[in-house]
């Protein structure tokens with residue numbers, strides 16, 4: 001028998017209201033969608049819960065809709081569904097590419113869009129067995145006093161490693177939340193904070209119910225640096241979108257995952273072909289990215305390599321999006 | 324907390340009292356002695372524990388049994404019918420698709436769900452679909468060959 005999961009109660013509400021009610025009645029609850037992050041972390045022993053609220057039987061969370069304003073992705077849409085949707089692949093390529101690069105095909109059967117956006121942060125000193133972490137005196141993220149990555153610092157440096165967030169950020173996506181204090185729509189960017197131990201701005205008991213991606217004509221792409229071709233978190237990942245402002249001007253948006261405790265958006269100046277040398281422009285873009293990201297010793301691969309390679313990858317993708 | 328779970332297991336209805344924190348892999352192996360699905364990494368990384376839930380691949384080491392209420396679960400043990408191996412089992416046997424065999428039940432179940440959807444997948448599709456299943460022995464070449472051979476057998480039959 002496997003190492004047992006701690007005791008908890010499994011509850012499967014049929015509606016959003018019911019899910020919120022359960023959370024209110026049992027505050028030591030956690031929401032669970034595909035469970036491909038949460039259950040793994042429970043098995044590693046750094047998630048405490050008394051009640052697991054399984055969201056998979058709430059029908060309203062599983063829809064993908066296009067309307068005049070844009071694309072609506074239900075929180076519970078699986079990554080397989082996202083990857084296989086040909087309209088998304090055509091209109092928002094980075095989103096489909098990012099979804100298709102997450103974990104492996106077996107995970108993507110159940111893993112969801114919201115679960116990916118709310119993915120816990122990751123670190124070499126955290127994603128280990130309980131006995132390993134215990135023998136290392138735990139860490140700032142769970143039960144310990146120091147961050148082994150940056151022992152002199154005062155915050156947890158675990159990295160946000162979700163692939164979907166950057167792809168949605170370059171499209172200025174927003175997320176719809178509902179909780180004990182009511183509903184709100186916030187920019188996806190505002191969902192995140194630069195603190196590995198507390199990286200989401202979700203309020204207690206708040207549920208992400210859908211993602212809104214406003215209509216957009218931009219071309220886009222997502223790629224990630226990783227050790228294996230499948231079942232691998234990004235050492236760093238980058239989404240780039242490119243919009244034609246006029247015949248000679250391009251506007252790029254960049255968002256990066258895996259290097260900080262939150263996905264980061266990097267502002268770059270427009271490229272005007274008439275008066276800028278593209279080589280110099282993309283070189284400067286690379287330098288800007290190197291400065292903006294902050295990879296730490298959270299993976300087995302050196303931070304410096306991740307910094308240089310994500311900058312080079314981003315500039316290469318951006319160049320490829322020019323017409 | 325325990326609850327009564329009713330599901331179909333390799334085509335047969337079953338009902339068991341199961342704790343909420345029981346993982347599907349433990350339920351299959353301990354309650355039903357279905358030890359085909361393997362614990363490779365025991366943490367969602369290798370695919371050795373893959374079974375089919377409602378015809379689709381699922382990692383049983385990170386699936387809660389309670390979440391499978393009413394579902395149709397298939398394991399490697401249900402693949403041979405009346406003592407006759409399935410096309411994939413036969414093809415893995417004939418093409419040396421298995422060496423130590425630890426990854427094989429997972430490989431076959433995931434490939435089975437592919438061949439049910441598409442009886443003539445190309446190599447790229449086979450590679451994509453099996454991308455979540457690790458094998459430390461074969462180097463994958465013979466696994467892919469086995470899946471292609473099974474596809475040909477199935478096509479000939481249909």
Ligand SMILES: Cc1cc2nc3c(=O)[nH]c(=O)nc-3n(C[C@H](O)[C@H](O)[C@H](O)COP(=O)(O)OP(=O)(O)OC[C@H]3O[C@@H](n4cnc5c(N)ncnc54)[C@H](O)[C@@H]3O)c2cc1C
Nearest residue numbers: 033034035036037038103112115116118162163208232233
């Ligand atoms: C071997 C392996 C490889 C992986 N590789 C990758 C990878 O390459 N890239 C990547 O991004 N991820 C990867 N993952 C992590 C995970 O599979 C994905 O991030 C997946 O999308 C998580 O979705 P889920 O539905 O399974 O989330 P769950 O595990 O169900 O939940 C994750 C978190 O989100 C919260 N949550 C879920 N739904 C909601 C909601 N509606 N509202 C509020 N909170 C919610 C949960 O409480 C939990 O904290 C990998 C996992 C494994 C095991």
Ligand code: FES
Nearest residue numbers: 363365369370384
């Ligand atoms: S044992 Fe389940 S994925 Fe490895």
Ligand code: FES
Nearest residue numbers: 422423458459460
């Ligand atoms: S045959 Fe040994 S792991 Fe695949």
